[in-house]
Amino acid sequence: xxxxxxxxxxxxxxxxxxxxxxxxxxxxxxxxxxxxxxxxxxxxxxxxxxxxxxxxxxxxxxxxxxxxxxxxxxxxxxxxxxxxxxxxxxxxxxxxxxxxxxxxxxxxxxxxxxxxxxxxxxxxxxxxxxxxxxxxxxxxxxxxxxxxxxxxxxxxxxxxxxxxxxxxxxxxxxxxxxxxxxxxxxxxxxxxxxxxxxxxxxxxxxxxxxxxxxxxxxxxxxxxxxxxxxxxxxxxxxxxxxxxxxxxxxxxxxxxxxxxxxxxxxxxxxxxxxxxxxxxxxxxxxxxxxxxxxxxxxxxxxxxxxxxxxxxxxxxxxxxxxxxxxxxxxxxxxxxxxxxxxxxxxxxxxxxxxxxxxxxxxxxxxxxxxxxxxxxxxxxxxxxxxxxxxxxxxxxxxxxxxxxxxxxxxxxx
Numbered sequence: 001x002x003x004x005x006x007x008x009x010x011x012x013x014x015x016x017x018x019x020x021x022x023x024x025x026x027x028x029x030x031x032x033x034x035x036x037x038x039x040x041x042x043x044x045x046x047x048x049x050x051x052x053x054x055x056x057x058x059x060x061x062x063x064x065x066x067x068x069x070x071x072x073x074x075x076x077x078x079x080x081x082x083x084x085x086x087x088x089x090x091x092x093x094x095x096x097x098x099x100x101x102x103x104x105x106x107x108x109x110x111x112x113x114x115x116x117x118x119x120x121x122x123x124x125x126x127x128x129x130x131x132x133x134x135x136x137x138x139x140x141x142x143x144x145x146x147x148x149x150x151x152x153x154x155x156x157x158x159x160x161x162x163x164x165x166x167x168x169x170x171x172x173x174x175x176x177x178x179x180x181x182x183x184x185x186x187x188x189x190x191x192x193x194x195x196x197x198x199x200x201x202x203x204x205x206x207x208x209x210x211x212x213x214x215x216x217x218x219x220x221x222x223x224x225x226x227x228x229x230x231x232x233x234x235x236x237x238x239x240x241x242x243x244x245x246x247x248x249x250x251x252x253x254x255x256x257x258x259x260x261x262x263x264x265x266x267x268x269x270x271x272x273x274x275x276x277x278x279x280x281x282x283x284x285x286x287x288x289x290x291x292x293x294x295x296x297x298x299x300x301x302x303x304x305x306x307x308x309x310x311x312x313x314x315x316x317x318x319x320x321x322x323x324x325x326x327x328x329x330x331x332x333x334x335x336x337x338x339x340x341x342x343x344x345x346x347x348x349x350x351x352x353x354x355x356x357x358x359x360x361x362x363x364x365x366x367x368x369x370x371x372x373x374x375x376x377x378x379x380x381x382x383x384x385x386x387x388x389x390x391x392x393x394x395x396x397x398x399x400x401x402x403x404x405x406x407x408x409x410x411x412x413x
Contacts, residue, residue, distance in 0.1 A: 170279030
């Protein structure tokens, strides 16, 4: 197979996909905006203070010869973000907005597909329409990766949330996506020969599509591989239950329900929040003054912070996967989360954590109180969390992905 893989910004699952396809001899080209390698300009800049953010775009050196980069618009986005030039990166319409970065790369990939020979193109949500149109014209197989739930389901859930939590509306940017952007998502889905998702929740949301789709293939993302053993997990000798939240500070993550739960328990818990603000919210302002808040940390330091806490609470109301869940499990930290995440795919309720209903601060408080009172159960869950991580590795993800790409699959949703 001669595969073209494309993604504008890259992340852990994209890197793993690229490496898996390359190792299996499937990858011909990886198209992105900015990629750092040891001996290119972005790699060298990543070793400086001013360019340290390029470390997040670092890929295996073995991919360098197969990588096409189209960096200008993404560099503009990064610069305007740093300088606070918000008008240039305004949602969807700004010349350096995330949407414009995705669409610019999509057009570049479409041109590449027209010029050269490929058997398949693997693209992600919001960056696949033009690529898939070009691919269909040449009878090239189209593989679509949907990292989050389907937009119609998201719109319904967030619209309900806006009524239930009006103070938090500005923290839910999905509510302002234009009809044009949403139609683009549907056009991408309609053109997909194969759909890859990371959780049962995401797969189930596709049932809301008003047209026939291929049956999605569920391949869970892997947990980080870390040198953590059962003996290294904290034995819990302190009085307060140390609670951690990691993610953007939005109501999409259900943060209001976490704050409700913590308020109910008072001094029995100690809350730390790691994540950036999304929009304005007076209630959030008050919470950040009361609890320990860290705006941003490198991933290695996030993992370190997890190891100093007792439990991660991630009460998301809509989440394609929730990488922080797999990260927490890898550090021996139990998780309290909802069914609208990867939890039903990775976890068993009551073993390595708890799966509670969305929008239920009382249920979260009850589980936190249970862990606060029963430290033996907490310790058992810490050990179980490590076991889940050991059984859900990136190597597993890669082998399942290569199998999905190389074995013909049939079926419709």
